[in-house]
Amino acid sequence: MSLKRRRSPSPPSSTTTATIASTTTATSHPITDRASTFLAHFSASLTAKEIQSLPSLATATHRIAAWRHPSTQRTLSQHGPPARKLYDTGHDDDGEAYAGKRLERLLSDMRVDGAIVVARWYGGVMLGPARFAHIEAVARDAIRKAAVTAVSVPITTREDDACERRRLGRVLEERDRSVRALRGLLKEKMDGPGGAVPEAREMGYGKMGVEVLKKLEIARDGTIAWLLKEIDRVEAEARKNRNEKDFVENKGQDCGIEAERVAAKEDQEVDEGKRPKGGEEQAKPTEGQVDGKSERLEVEADSSKHASPQNRVEMTEISQARHAPEEPTAPKD
Numbered sequence: 001m002s003l004k005r006r007r008s009p010s011p012p013s014s015t016t017t018a019t020i021a022s023t024t025t026a027t028s029h030p031i032t033d034r035a036s037t038f039l040a041h042f043s044a045s046l047t048a049k050e051i052q053s054l055p056s057l058a059t060a061t062h063r064i065a066a067w068r069h070p071s072t073q074r075t076l077s078q079h080g081p082p083a084r085k086l087y088d089t090g091h092d093d094d095g096e097a098y099a100g101k102r103l104e105r106l107l108s109d110m111r112v113d114g115a116i117v118v119a120r121w122y123g124g125v126m127l128g129p130a131r132f133a134h135i136e137a138v139a140r141d142a143i144r145k146a147a148v149t150a151v152s153v154p155i156t157t158r159e160d161d162a163c164e165r166r167r168l169g170r171v172l173e174e175r176d177r178s179v180r181a182l183r184g185l186l187k188e189k190m191d192g193p194g195g196a197v198p199e200a201r202e203m204g205y206g207k208m209g210v211e212v213l214k215k216l217e218i219a220r221d222g223t224i225a226w227l228l229k230e231i232d233r234v235e236a237e238a239r240k241n242r243n244e245k246d247f248v249e250n251k252g253q254d255c256g257i258e259a260e261r262v263a264a265k266e267d268q269e270v271d272e273g274k275r276p277k278g279g280e281e282q283a284k285p286t287e288g289q290v291d292g293k294s295e296r297l298e299v300e301a302d303s304s305k306h307a308s309p310q311n312r313v314e315m316t317e318i319s320q321a322r323h324a325p326e327e328p329t330a331p332k333d
Contacts (some may be wrong), residue, residue, distance in 0.1 A: 025051070026146035028138040032091045033130065040138035042146050045115035048092060052116040061120035064135065066091040066103035067115040087113075088168070096120065100136050106139055109163045116142065129221025158212020161210055168213035169205035173222035176203070182227040 028040040039060075041051050048065035057063055071086040089108065091100030103116050118135045127134075205213060 024146060026142045027139035028145065031138055033127060033134060034125040036125065036127060036131070036134075037121040037123070038118060038131075038134045038138045040116060040118045040135075040142035042114055042116045042139070042142040044112075046115060048115040051115055052092075052094075056257065057117070057119045059121070062094045062096040062099075062120040063117055064092065064094050064096050064099045064103060065117045066100055066107055066114065068104070068107040068113055069115075070113060070237040096131070096135075097224070102132060102136060103139055105167060105265045106136060107143075109167050110140075110143060111163075112143055112147070114143075114146075125190060128225050129218055131223070135217055145237065145247060163278055165206065165208075165213060166212050168217060170209065171323075172203070172205050172220060173218055175224065179220060179227065182224060182231065186227055186231050186234065189238070242248065250268065 025043040025046060028042075031038045039057075041054065041057070043051055048067045051057075052063045052065055067088045068087050071088045073086050085106055087108075089104055092102040093100040099118070103118065107114070107116060116139050118139055120131070120135070136321075205216075209218075
């Protein structure tokens with residue numbers, strides 16, 4: 001399969017759209033935060049897969065990618081406005097959830113054609129929402145290094161700021177809805193169903209600057225992370241309480257079953273004559289019973305030349321019981 005001829009650079013345009021040099025691959029300055037390192041590569045000629053396969057990125061934990069290339073298709077327009085240019089876009093999270101979509105949106109907002117790959121070397125500490133800010137920061141840095149315009153001005157323009165402001169406004173509105181839903185869920189788990197859901201407030205994001213909106217986005221992500229942890233904590237406590245209650249109930253049932261088993265065993269022994277009935281004391285042997293047993297043992301001893309040691313012991317005990325003095329009885333009134 002023959003390689004396609006490299007597309008020639010477009011002529012300078014009167015719009016503010018940036019033209020990216022297609023002969024170079026721009027690399028951002030690395031950002032290191034709590035042992036995690038972020039680095040971005042941008043190219044207008046290489047594909048995302050080719051950038052991900054660079055030897056310098058082979059040891060990265062994540063190689064997040066996004067791309068935006070002009071499409072050969074155009075919108076149909078017979079009587080309406082001119083045909084609009086279409087783009088082939090996509091992303092690859094590579095294990096870092098939601099990060100690829102952010103890079104894809106960044107390419108669209110900055111209106112650049114090419115592929116961007118952000119590599120992250122995980123350092124063992126979870127960064128939370130801050131990782132998204134680092135991913136976008138190194139991506140912007142790589143794109144700006146590759147950006148060239150007819151008058152050699154920075155790629156950011158007022159129109160770019162307006163696009164970024166609109167994007168951040170939409171993101172923050174979505175974050176606000178998530179925060180309200182999570183707060184309602186946390187309140188329900190703590191106080192039970194029936195609690196009032198927090199009302200939405202008009203924040204006026206369209207009047208805020210881009211930097212302020214970025215800080216608010218990080219703050220909203222932190223709030224969402226905290227709410228999720230609180231929900232997990234409340235659910236864990238509820239499970240612990242339920243387990244303790246079930247343990248106490250099961251222990252009580254086990255004690256009742258054991259008492260019933262002991263009572264049934266005692267009843268069985270009473271029926272078999274092994275145990276006196278409840279409230280009755282076992283009768284002591286009378287003197288006649290003692291004499292009868294003594295005579296029986298004497299006969300058994302006479303029938304044998306040598307009495308067994310056990311018989312001799314029993315005969316001794318019975319003889320002592322027979323000749324023991326009787327205990328004086330208390331006089332009756």
